[in-house]
Amino acid sequence: MTRLLPLLCFILSFNVLAELRATGDLGIVIEREKGNALIVNTTKHTQLAKIEKLGDLSHASVVFSRDERYAFIFGRDGGLSKIDLLQDKLNKRIIQAGNSIGGAISQDGKLIAVSNYEPGGVKVFSSDTLELVADIPAVYGEGKRSKVVGLVDAPGQRFVFSLFDAGEIWLLDLKNPKTPAIKKFLNTGKQPYDAVIAEGRYYIAGLFGESGLALLDLWNPEAGVKRVLPDYVKDDEKLPVYKMPHLEGWAVAGDYLFVPAIGKHEVWIIDKRQWKLIKTIPVLGQPVFVMARPDARQIWVNFAFPDNNQVQIIDANELSLAKTLAPGKAVLHMEFTPRGEQVWLAIRDDNRLAVYDTETLEEIARLPADKPNGIFFSARAHKTGL
Amino acid sequence: MEKLLLLMLFSSAGFASEPSAERQNTLRNMLTNDCGACHGLTLKGGMGPALLPDTLAGKPDEFLAATILDGRKGTAMPPWRQFISHEEALWLIGILRKPES
Numbered sequence: 179m180t181r182l183l184p185l186l187c188f189i190l191s192f193n194v195l196a197e198l199r200a201t202g203d204l205g206i207v208i209e210r211e212k213g214n215a216l217i218v219n220t221t222k223h224t225q226l227a228k229i230e231k232l233g234d235l236s237h238a239s240v241v242f243s244r245d246e247r248y249a250f251i252f253g254r255d256g257g258l259s260k261i262d263l264l265q266d267k268l269n270k271r272i273i274q275a276g277n278s279i280g281g282a283i284s285q286d287g288k289l290i291a292v293s294n295y296e297p298g299g300v301k302v303f304s305s306d307t308l309e310l311v312a313d314i315p316a317v318y319g320e321g322k323r324s325k326v327v328g329l330v331d332a333p334g335q336r337f338v339f340s341l342f343d344a345g346e347i348w349l350l351d352l353k354n355p356k357t358p359a360i361k362k363f364l365n366t367g368k369q370p371y372d373a374v375i376a377e378g379r380y381y382i383a384g385l386f387g388e389s390g391l392a393l394l395d396l397w398n399p400e401a402g403v404k405r406v407l408p409d410y411v412k413d414d415e416k417l418p419v420y421k422m423p424h425l426e427g428w429a430v431a432g433d434y435l436f437v438p439a440i441g442k443h444e445v446w447i448i449d450k451r452q453w454k455l456i457k458t459i460p461v462l463g464q465p466v467f468v469m470a471r472p473d474a475r476q477i478w479v480n481f482a483f484p485d486n487n488q489v490q491i492i493d494a495n496e497l498s499l500a501k502t503l504a505p506g507k508a509v510l511h512m513e514f515t516p517r518g519e520q521v522w523l524a525i526r527d528d529n530r531l532a533v534y535d536t537e538t539l540e541e542i543a544r545l546p547a548d549k550p551n552g553i554f555f556s557a558r559a560h561k562t563g564l
Numbered sequence: 565m566e567k568l569l570l571l572m573l574f575s576s577a578g579f580a581s582e583p584s585a586e587r588q589n590t591l592r593n594m595l596t597n598d599c600g601a602c603h604g605l606t607l608k609g610g611m612g613p614a615l616l617p618d619t620l621a622g623k624p625d626e627f628l629a630a631t632i633l634d635g636r637k638g639t640a641m642p643p644w645r646q647f648i649s650h651e652e653a654l655w656l657i658g659i660l661r662k663p664e665s
Contacts, residue, residue, distance in 0.1 A: 210605065211596070236596075236605030254604055277609055295610065325611070342611070371611070371640075386640060418635060418642035421601045422611065483598045484647065508597070526597070 201246040201263045205513065205555035207524065207531060208238045208251070209548040215240075215251055216547060217263055220515055220522070220555060223533060223543040227266035233257040233273075238552055239280040239426075242559035243305060244287035249554070250305070252281040252292055260308060263556070270308050274301050282331040285562070289352060291337045293329035300326055300339055302352065311355045318344035328373025328383050328425070330563045332396055338381045340370035340392075347373075347383060347394055347403055366392040366403040374425040375563035376435065380450070382406070384425050384440060391437070393453065406453045407446070416441030419464055421482035426564070427512075429470030429477045431494040436477045438465035445479060447497060457497055461490050467511065470494070471536055472518035480509045489523070491539070501539055505532050510550070516557035524550035581651035591652060595659065602640060607660070611640055615660050628660075629653040 204226070207216040213235050217227040232238075234255035241250050248269065249261040256275035261268060277296035283289070289311060290303045302312040316324040324341035332338050337350045347366045351359040368387025375381050381394040390408040395401060423438035430436075435448040439458070445468055447457040463485025469478050477492040486508045493500040507527035514521045520542070523532045526549050533543040558564040583591060596605055602612035613619060620628065632653040635643035648656070 234605055234608075236600055237610060254610065255606075255608075277604070279610070369640075387638075419640070420598060420642050422640065483601075527593075 199264055201556050202516075203556070204246075204263050205522075205553060206240050206249045206251070206261065207547055207550050208235050208240070208552040208554075210236050210238070210526070210551040211549045213253075214548070215249070215259075215261060217261070217266060218531075218545065220520075223545060225545060225547075229259075229261055229266070229268055232259045232268075232271070236551070237279060240552070240554035240558075241281060241283040241290070241564070242554075242556050243283070244559050246556040246559045248305075249556070250281065250283065250290055252278060254278065256294065256296075258290070258292060258303065258308060260305075272303075272308050274303070274310075279325075279327060280329060282329050282337060282563075284331055284337070284352065285333055285335050289335075289355065291329060291331070291350075293326040293339055295325040298323035298325045298341075298343070300329060300337065300350065302337075302355065302358075312352065312358045314348075314350060314358060314360065316341050316344070316348075318346060327371060330373065330375040330381065332375055332381070333378050333562065336396075338373070338375065338394065338396070340366070340373050340383045342369055342371065345370065345387070347381070347392060349394070349396075349399060361399065363394065363403045366394075367405065371422050371440075372425040374428040376428065376430050376450070378562040382425070382428070382435075384423065384438075386419075386422070386440060404453075407448070407455055410446075410455065411439065411442055417443065417464065419482065420484070421464065421466055423464070423466050423468075423482075427467045427469035429468055429474065429494075431470055431474035431477070434494070434497075436468050436470065436492065436494075438468045438479070440464075445477070445492060459492060459497070459499060461499070462488060462502065469512055469514070471514055471521070472516065476500070476536060478512050478521060480512060483508075486510070503534075503539065505534070505541070506530070511552045513553035513555055516555065522553045522555075524553050526551055581655075583652055583655055587652070588655075591648075591656060592659070594647075595656065607663075617661050617663070620657070620660055625654055625657050628657050632656065 203221045205218050213232045215229045233253045237254045251259040256278045259271040275294040278294040281292040290305045299315040324343035329339040335353045347363040349361040367385040370383035371386045373383035383392040389411045391406040393404045393406045437446045444458045449456045463481035465479045479490045489503045491501045506525035510526050511524040531545040535542050604610045607615040633645045635641045
């Protein structure tokens, strides 16, 4: 028996070894109606697990812990779920608000901030325990509360977000989480609907209520929020917008920023040295995501209803349209592999994911998924603003 | 009595022009997916307001149909006239008022 013990130990440890898993090439796919999260492997194009009953995920987004072990899922119904990618299980889930839109993880990975519509504001949690650390109600005017959009993390343990109803941008400093410091920028433009942080420095909010973008340079916040591209789209020229663009994936390629126009079927190219519009590229519908391949050579664009069956690719060198693809019915989201050789598409009405080779632009794999609406790879863990 | 008459009128009009089963399916999908993008998958609200029986109570059908067909200027609510007929808009409002039906 004593002779057998070491052998037994060896066999047992071998078993454990066989199940070891790294998370750097994993991702989360959201099934919007079922409220499920799929854990996928992006190297093998396989589904590893399905985590069920995560609530209303009709507008879900995901951030990853800096060790890439945990995924934090923000649901529409105010749910915040922490998924363990190593053990294929839900680690913890809380309902932190009535209606929420997204979230971010702090520079040091210790804080999770969520932006809420109802009650309007930002709540900050410990990424370890999901315990509440700070509660920032978005109060403006005479005690009214605003929906919060465009929440991103910024260097220096800060978060930046916009108040949709108030037209304000707030800079939240959590170096000392017990005493949050807030710097408010007022009258920054009507109805900011989403925002993005470029290069960890420029916070840019898209405006729905008036034309142009609101720009805050985090290297120089004292200069205040500037308006970029005012008066570009006249009110009477505006086309109906059936889905708000998402700015999260805003593409930066060298000195150029590729931006979805709103109320115009165009992608705008902005030179960020002067914040001037240098070119507009007509596309086939209202752009939703305008995302750069990680090397920024290609810009992929998907569209709002009724043009969401197609995807267009812009050549960032020629600054022109290179190709139109018809991947399937209702392409809702796109996610590049970390170095960009492939891109995954969520095709809602075909109940599947498609993987494209970004060089040949051919489909190379398909995975089943029930009404997928979002794809998030763990490499986001190490990117500011994602 | 007047109310009842009006109700009968409306519901019978609704019946006469009820969309085909296939079209109903498309419209229901549209409601969760495309309207849901702003009003929430369960229509409890998002960027747009909740479209629940309680929140719609007291607002006339024709008023809401006009909102759906023509949108509301100065807000994010877009016009759907290109994709939805007047009858279909009224049918959708019926669904919104009675989600279980």
